[in-house]
Amino acid sequence: MGWLWSLIIGGIIGWLAGLIVGRDIPGGVIGNIIAGFIGGWLGGVILGEMGPEMGGFYIVPALIGAIVLVAIVSLIFRSMGRSRG
DSSP: OHHHHHHHHHHHHHHHHHHHHTOOOTTHHHHHHHHHHHHHHHHHHHHOSOSOEETTEEHHHHHHHHHHHHHHHHHHHHHHHHHHO
């Protein structure tokens, strides 16, 4: 049951990051979960363990890491779209 909770929290973190950045995350729900997990790891590396913890994620660093990840991914996809046109 713990893994299910982690998937839900990771998805919510990725979804919130997409809302804050104003960009859709490629892959829909799966993309949100992946962004939440990678963002959680990235935020933990950069900011450490701070703030409340839910589902194995420290919310503040995970959200900040996911925002950074979504911004970078959206820039990459935007530049790939321009180079094709």
